[in-house]
Amino acid sequence: MPYEPPPELSGLSLAEVAELVAARKLPPVSQWEPAHVEDSHMRIAADGLWYHEGGEIRRPAMVRAFASLLTRDEDGQHWLVTPSQKLSIEVEDAAFIAVDLKREGRDIAFRLNTDDLIIAGPEHPIRSHGDPDTPALYLAVRNGTEARLNRSTYAQLAEIALENDELAVTSGGATFSLTPA
Known part of the structure; x- marks a missing residue:
């Protein structure tokens, strides 16, 4: 099923925005504590572009999927977390x-x-x-x-x-x- 982005923000009421936010099912990354920890070889540049091993990730659906797995610990380190892996990710400014x-x-x-x-x-x-x-x-x-x-x-x-x-x-x-x- 292809990804369909939400409508333009200007065309939504805040009640509709709240409904869309509530309808989005995000992975429970805060509940996962995988034992396998390593580096993802990924970077989020200050301009918001995502890179893996130096090459830009150009598929918006892929970036959106990775973004749903992001956390940041109390030391400021960002992580991609799945039930089986916790991978560090370099973030130049904000995720x-x-x-x-x-x-x-x-x-x-x-x-x-x-x-x-x-x-x-x-x-x-x-x-x-x-x-x-x-x-x-x-x-x-x-x-x-x-x-x-x-x-x-x-x-x-x-x-x-x-x-x-x-x-x-x-x-x-x-x-x-x-x-x-």
């Missing part, structure tokens, strides 16, 4: 890129480069990093992984924040500062 957003009321949904949909809130906070000259915004995704907001998505979020003359946004009942600490 995902947030490529679009939609605001509805006081809630904000994001689309990632893997077509994942995430609604920001207490379980998926927005974090500001860097300094005032080179800030970066990140969205918590799952299992310790994050998405860095690309330039246009960052600009969209900044516009939302500036509507209220403050550098913060609210989503899911939580407020997130866009100013690096």
Whole structure:
């Protein structure tokens, strides 16, 4: 069965986004503790492209499948986890890129480069990093992984924040500062 990406974010209500998020069945990687640990020879570049042994992985369905197996431990190491293997993966910045957003009321949904949909809130906070000259915004995704907001998505979020003359946004009942600490 071929992969069908979700509809464009602009054409969905946040209720529809929430339904799509709930319908996606992800592997229970946090429950798996495989004994076999080694290196995957994979890398996720800062621009969100995936590589294996130096060659780009060009099949979006393959990237999406691998992305569903990602975790990040407390030391910041990313892993691809299956029931039988735990493979390290090099991540240059963030495992995902947030490529679009939609605001509805006081809630904000994001689309990632893997077509994942995430609604920001207490379980998926927005974090500001860097300094005032080179800030970066990140969205918590799952299992310790994050998405860095690309330039246009960052600009969209900044516009939302500036509507209220403050550098913060609210989503899911939580407020997130866009100013690096």
